[in-house]
Amino acid sequence: MTPVSVEKAKQIWQDTLQNITIGTEYIRPDAASGRILSKNIHAAYAYPPYRKSPFDGYALRYADGTAKYRVLATIGAGETYDNAVAPGEAVRLMTGCALPDDCDTIVMQEQTTRDGDVIVLHGTVRKGDYIIPVGEECDKGTRLFTAGTHLTGGAISAAVGMGNEELSVYKMPRAVLVTSGQELVMPGAKRSKGQIYNSNAYLFTSLLREYGFTQVTHMHVTDKAETLRTETERIGAALKNADILISTGGVSVGLFDTMPQIYEALGARKLYDRITMRPGSAAFGGVIEQDGRTIPVLGLSGNPAAAFNAFHLIALPVLRRLQGETVTDLPVLACTMVGGVNKDNPVDRFVQGMISFSDGRPFFTPNTVATSSSLLGLAHTNGLAIIQKGTPPCRDGETADVLLLKFI
Structure with a gap:
């Protein structure tokens, strides 16, 4: 299968998931923060509902x-x-x-x-002074928010203040996160030479929760041929109560990269198997049709920095689309580069680093180590600089578009 660009992969997912969500539910306003409206909200009465005074x-x-x-x-x-x-x-x-x-x-x-x-x-007084009229902000029946609105504290406050006791929202996607590789051990377990701790398990369960996706089930597979069947069955059982499968590792072309075999055994229909970007090119996209449901499958690189990029560029928009959001891409900020990125760009490059501000101006400082396996720089990464395919290196002092992550 021919590798696809980031934009092409996003378009594939948009087309595949068009009009697909995972259902709706009514919830109380106190549980609605961060959720996405599935139905328009209207004012139950005019606001304010009576003439009132703006002061003592x-x-x-x-x-x-x-x-x-x-x-x-x-x-x-x-x-x-x-x-x-x-x-x-x-x-x-x-x-x-x-x-x-x-x-x-x-x-x-x-x-x-x-x-x-x-x-x-004392002073001048005119008939009608200072009265706040009925319906100054809205009339009864006014549409306050449309389906697809992200419910912030302000939106919830307005909905409640204008008479809405329950809100219809899209259900929260339930995610299965699979990490793979016999070289990974969990903290507290004995680590032998050639093994590392499974930082990806914590990276992506935390990222999912920080972006509001709190229903996460983590499991680990070893990439061993003798356990492939039982591990596939475990994942399949977990998917019966899940809406999306995200995996890290095992999606390249190595001898022990078994995740594509697991996807195939689960009945996944492949959409792409590589993305032309750095870092993060090792990737898989597919869907499982199960019990009348469409379950996205997103395989990310096992290298933390590479998987971090693919998560924000591809997986996060898919998650947002599943829960009914209409705007799924991250916002972009034009920043002045500090230090620059002195590399050629045969494919689209997404550089991790830190956005900071000085005198109200945004600056972007790339991470010192920029390999796909780098880990320490993720601790302060809050932006991804976009260096497009075929463009020259982006030097110190030049301007670059930077994707804003949630943690700025």
Whole structure:
């Protein structure tokens, strides 16, 4: 199969997953942070639902030429004054209070002096001053947010404030993360010469959770021929309660790269098996059709830095699409390079590094070690500089487009 570019791989996934999500559910607003709306939200009533005061002051039944008003009562937020208010009379009220029905003007407290139950107005007062009207922000039935909206604290607040008790959201994708390789051991286990600790297990379970995908099941396979069948069966069983399979390692062309055999045994239909980018070219994309469901399969390199790039460029947009997001790509910021990338670019290159700001200007400093297996630089990586195929090296002081990761 011919290798594909990053953009082509993204287009393949967009076409494959068009109109495919993993279902919806209604949840309470207190559980909705970070979720994606599956239905439009409308205002249950006009907002504000009553005329109100923007500050502490007096609500008047305005009488032309009258400077003195008799104060009938004082009310706080949440209280109302339901009796009649005649011309020349007023009600003291606090910020946000509902105006009595007969009142048509608000005067700031600072514009008055008070003696007993009488206030005297100072300065210019006009009928209708300072009243916040019913529906100043929206009318009843106004569409507040469309399906596909990412629910932030502000969005949830607005939805609740305008009468929505439950929100319809897309279900959260359940991920199976598979790490592969007999050279990997988990922390706490004895590590022999030639083995390393399974940092990828922690890298990608953490990345998934940091991006809001909290339902993650991790399992490890050894790449041994004698365990291939049982390990495939374990993964297949886990997929019955999962929506996406992400693996790291075992997708290249080495003698012990067995993940493609596992994908095939699970019934995956291959979409691509290599991506023209550095680092991260070792990759697999496919889908498993199971019980009427389409399960994406994304095989990433076993090298941490390479897999980190493929995760953000390919896997993350797929996850976002599954949960109903309409905008799935990372944002881009034009940054001044610090140090530069002095390499030729026969394929698209995505350089890991750190975005920082000085005097409000964004700068990008590439990581010192830029191999596909580098690990330490990931601790402070918050951006990927895009160096397109066929372009010259990007020197110190030049401008580069940088993908912003979540951790800036």
